[in-house]
Amino acid sequence: MKKLISLVIVALIALLSACGGANQTSGADKGKSSETLKIGAIFPLSGNLALLGEESYRGVELAIDQANKNGGVAGGKKVELIKGDAPDPEAAQSEANRLITQQGVKTIVGSYSSGIANAASEVTERNGVLFWEYGAVADSITDRGYKYVLRTNPPASYLSKMHIDFIKNYVAGKLGKNLGDIKVAIAHEDSSYGTTIADEAEKLAKKEGIQIVTTQPYSATSNDLSSIVLNIKKAKPDVLIVVSYLNDAILLHRQSKELGLQVPVVIGSGGGHDMSDFIKGVGDIGNGIFDVAFPQYLINQDFTPGMKEFIEMYKEKYGELPRSGHSLVHFMGTKVLLDLIDKVGEIDPEKLREAANKYKVEPGKTVTGWGVKFDPKTGQNLLSQPYVHQWVDGKLYAVWPENVAVKEPQIKK
Template sequence: MKKILSLIMICFLLLLSACSGSNQASGDDKSSKVLKIGAVFPMSGGLALLGEESYRGVELAIEQRNKNGGVAGGKKVELVKGDAPDADAAQSEANRLINKENIKTIVGSYSSGIAQAASEVTERNGVLFWEYGAVADSITDRGYKYVLRTNPPASYLSKKHIEFIKNYLAGKLGKSLGDLKVAIAHEDSSYGTTIADEAVKLAKKEGINIVTVQPYSASSNDLSSVVLNLKKAQPDVLIEVSYLNDGILLQRQSQELGLKVPVIVGSGGGHDMADYIEGVGDSGNGIFDVAFPQYQINHEFTPGMEDFVKLYKAKYGEEPRSGHSLVHFMGTNVLLDLIDKVGEIDPDKLRAAAMKYKVDPGKTVTGWGVKFDSKTGQNTLSEPYVHQWVNGKLLAVWPEKVAVQEPQLNPNK
């Protein structure tokens, strides 16, 4: 009798095991309901302020999508974060996410150096890398199969600088392009160098005179030599490409050393942060900024902007600090749309779907359209806009489709 009972118990346990295995195979376990996405951002170190701001946009997009039912028939998306304060850490964190967390797509990263390093790892491993904020053209110009970028590259920013000078500033300053004197001061990483080099090329084509180009290290604590060289060149327009701390230092020392330039035009980075105008005070009033879309902008061209600001304030208890969170929110929503369509995180399927994904300009929260170039993975319908600091607010002023106010020139600056 004991033997019979033992056999019955063994058969019962085997049956339970088989049923359990059947449930797991059919995808009823918890893991099948969660899709993981990796995130590589500088959350510590000198780039942490904008790194965190950028990450917040990704976080908000995923939280909102999960709250509204998830993707691919109710699956939730989980964000697995990696802190990458520099290029070495970016490679290390990308490797960890891929090999230990089994991540198949990684988003990032705001910084060009970090994006370059992380995407080299993802490309070798056949993992999709989505860039939402870094601008170096080389990120998408390397011909990598598994890199996609939603934001405009540096060359698009340079193009907007020259278009603004050619089509607006020259006339307002009463000068021909050939008589206009333009100077460039830029931090010397891939971010600043790419924008500066491309601006020089485009200016030459237009017959615009670049009177001096002043590179410097973003970690410098003294930019007086840069300021004195700019003062000697006497430009009508100064293009600045800076991160936050060096941008503030450059403006402060320009005031101390008596540099007066009729028009200063920043290039995103530090110039579009609230911390910038707090750091430079009244001397920042009137400075232009070619940058990602900010919040004082034509909301008819950027639908969903007000909702994003409400989401941001509800979660973080403050106003957005920069448009970097906004563009990362937009880019993440593109990825989530594609995951919803494909039904899984498969790099090849997602890339193929991305090539067919189309959105017209004026239909996203940034105002950008979406159309990926099949060779580079670059979104060709993204673009920067011209903003201006006016009474402590960064207003979109050019082109007209995004403007909430006309550009205001201050020749006494």
């Protein structure tokens, strides 16, 4: 009997040892990149930029959720998203260092904000880590000659070009004026976002012979823009280009109404102008305002395949409709990255950059309608494009160019 009990105890010890060993092996395997692929994400999730920062992050999260649900990438590997909160450039550098040194990530995505993107990408470049930008627009992000930077979204110069093209090819005719007689005013917040778009718009307008009658920079944190409004009113423009974040956009348009500023054509530049919170904040004042921006949701879905599915996924996960197109473009950019990882089979910055240089998608084949073709010298996607939208009855519709439009632009002379 004693012998039998001893045998049972030995067997139990052997079984427990085997289980412990199996668990240890499984835990070790989980940490290996062959099982889980880590992607870092840097966004302003707190502070003044948090609203659009969070909206942008949601797009990344949805793309990775979708990939994992569909079996992963690169032969069934799951993707783990490790986020970092960067409300300002200093925090962006700190978070980039943390993700690289402590988490061991080899690629980082972001970031919505140009200041954050510039700061984070300095760190990734020094460390040979690939940085993917999906939403920040400053041209400097891809103009510095960095090897490890790729951007899927259009830069500020593309937005400025769309402003001028729209004025030249549509607005002037509808106002019944020659291009040289059109008077344009620009109001912009004074960070790299607003300054870059405004400066480029001025250059392009000058080339076309369009008059810029006044340019009014201001701080996005200002609580009084009446002097800006009065200066614009004095200049009597036919067109007002506005580059703003959310709160300053609402303030500017409210004070324009209060001070009697009337401009036939007002064109926003993404940022606050394409958020549902903007129209809530300005009410009927917003109807008729144009917005040159990333693709929004009331758009020709024949040119943006997958749009309906994206909206459904968003609503299911977050319990509301998307708040702006920022989540959409970050979803699209992450889909490109995941596709490249799937082709390469791992997260290797050198291999991914090489694969990206050969990657090609025609316009009208992605959820944003953008094509994909990276410039080998800069990492900029040459086939991305902003569109012109307009607020009509509290909704933001794509109106120009024709391949994305679901409504005609409405201009009152």
